[in-house]
Amino acid sequence: MNIIDELTWRDAINQQTNEEELRKLVEEKSISLYCGVDPTGDSMHIGHLIPFMMMKRFQLAGHHPYILIGGGTGTIGDPSGRKTERVLQTMEQVQQNVDALTQQMRKLFGEGANISFVNNYDWLSKMSLLDFLRDYGKSFNVNTMLAKDIVASRLEVGISFTEFTYQILQSVDFLHLYKTYDVQLQIGGADQWGNITAGLDLIRKTEGAEAQAFGLTIPLMLKADGTKFGKTAGGAVWLDAEKTSPYEFYQFWLNQDDRDVVKYLKYFTFLSQEEIEELAKKVETEPEKREAQRRLAEEVTRFVHSEEDLQEAQRITKALFSGDIKSLTAKEIQQGFGKMPKVTISSTPENIVELLVATKIEPSKRQAREDVSNGAISINGDRITDLTFAIDPSAAFDGKYVVIRKGKKKYFLAEVAE
Template identity: 45%
Template sequence: MSLYEQLKWRGFIKDVSNEEKAKALLDNDKVHFYCGFDPTGMSLTVGHLVQIIRIMLLAKHGHKPVVLIGGATGLIGDPRQTSERKLLTLDESLANAEKIKVQLSKFQKDAIFVNNHEWISKIDMISFLRDFGKNFNINYMLSKETVQARLETGISYTEFSYMLIQAIDWLHLYQNMDCKIQFGGSDQWGNITTGLELIRKTVGEKHDAVAMSSPLLLKSDGTKFGKSESGALWLDEALTSPYELYQYFLNTSDDDILTYLKMLTLLSKEEIEALMEETTKEPEKRIAQKRLAYEVVLLVHGETKLANALNVTDSLFSGEFSKLSLEELQMAKKGLDSIESESINILDALVETKLASSKREAREFVKSGAVMVNELKVTDFDFVITKNEAYFDKYVIIRRGKKKFALVEIL
């Protein structure tokens, strides 16, 4: 299977400006390609894994990745479908850019990292309007989907001009680093093709640049991929723990699992098909889901953090927490209803952690012997949870029945 065919099989190709050119560059050549990431936050999310995997896949086949961090475009704001973005300060944009560069470098150590603030900041307003703005008429810009989506609610000139700045990026990289391919999500297609148009008008019709996009990854029910009950899932473990990430993918629906294995892992076609066959035979074992969760956490956080996530998962299944490390207990906290207290009565703790709906119900649970505090069964209504019961003088696990858990952090 050629690289282009593999990209199609994995679902990485939605739009392509010239399929024959794309096949020639990807299958018969070794080229520089680029993908951009705007530093709108301090961390990327799991939604960015689609482009990260594609970067890794092309690099694996000998192509050279140029990763653009949008220190300048992050200051402008890529138009959303709903409303204007909150503008970042220059310091915020550059600080976020540096954090995202560190994140991305873990995935592709030999990538070339560039920040578009280096060249965009040097363009004065008159040059921007004469040298670049003159290449595009308003009708062309209004036809872009990102702009069309905002015409009813309104769009500022700032965000309207975003596509021109991204176009300048590609022209700069094409002329200075021989970047022949740009790719991104399908929501970026209008911006990407604007760059292609600027190259055509500047270099001429015989340019060899190719634009490509991939479909946005949605769940089979149409909802947004990468959203949990608590919000976005981040690649920064301080914002989303390895355990939370593991659980998210472990709970992937059967309808989504094949798509996720193709687009979020580097497993081969043969490995993915074998996993799907096993899962079809024994769906209750969730073999494919476990492998997906394993591969994603390993990719994002490495072997040690993956082992931590697996230990926490096993403990929450078995109810045995005594062997968890302090770091693993901190991970477990993210997956449990938790409260903080210097000391608390067991009945109050059951209600506040939502293990009981009322004190009356809490008494029934205690009376029937259904409540444990760490390794101790509690039968006394007056039992008080203190530092004495805590693992590492800090964490207490309350268990109700076989599968209901909560955590008390001792202050």
């Protein structure tokens, strides 16, 4: 299947320039294409991942992606989607973010001849103000720039000249990559259409009207309930395992709505059309099995993290579902219980009733004794009914944690004070 036809089947194309010419081009030869991300933080979240999934598909189809980390544009800030000016970061912070994002991208795309990583600071930083105005400024009409959605949405509240010129710098990127590496296609989010078409205009003004260059954007991702994809009650879902653990990442995908799961299988996995259609049937006929969600969670966790991280996330999930947590490691306990209620206890063994009251897991000694006697309290996976039982924090999980369960589902993570 032609890569453009595949993206169309996956509902992954919002807008594109000259669809038939692009389809013909990718059938005739392997092309180079690019997508960029600015280092506004030290990790991407899953919203950033969407266009890079498209880049990965092109890579697997034999094309050559150029991953652009915006070390230059990141110093001034993209106005896209914002109603206020960005707070400028120090150059040191920008460089730290560049290094972190480059590492993430190398993990997703691998190393080798069929992938390149570039930083626009390498060419933008060499441009003088006079070069910028003479070589590029003359090619941009202010009236046209003001009409771009990215800028127009900011005119009421105001936009600085710095952010106003962002679209020129992104256009310079496209021209530079076109001339230097024969990059013919730019991919971006739906909000990048104005910047992408500005780059195409610059290429044609500079290189001639017959220059073969194209743009493609992905749709804005919304959930079935109309809310923005990728956000949870706890905030963004990050690709960095230190910000969102592999277990939390796995759970995010596992808990997707039946109305969204097939769409996400198309966007975020490399499963074939036949496999996805089979899973779609199971959503209709056996939704209670949640097989599509499980497969989605497996595929994306493996891609972003690793097979080992996936297996760890599955072990934690199984242990929490069954209540049998004794086989988990201290690291897995930290992942699985990271967002659950926490209390702090000393390293000294303490009577179960006294500890439950001291940590406010139970409101009174009477209630604590009643719950223990009735078998409603489990310590580290073992049900305890002995009122004289002493909880020894050193007994499990490297002496770092004690897991207390009250009832069937209410867990507390007791962290042992050092």
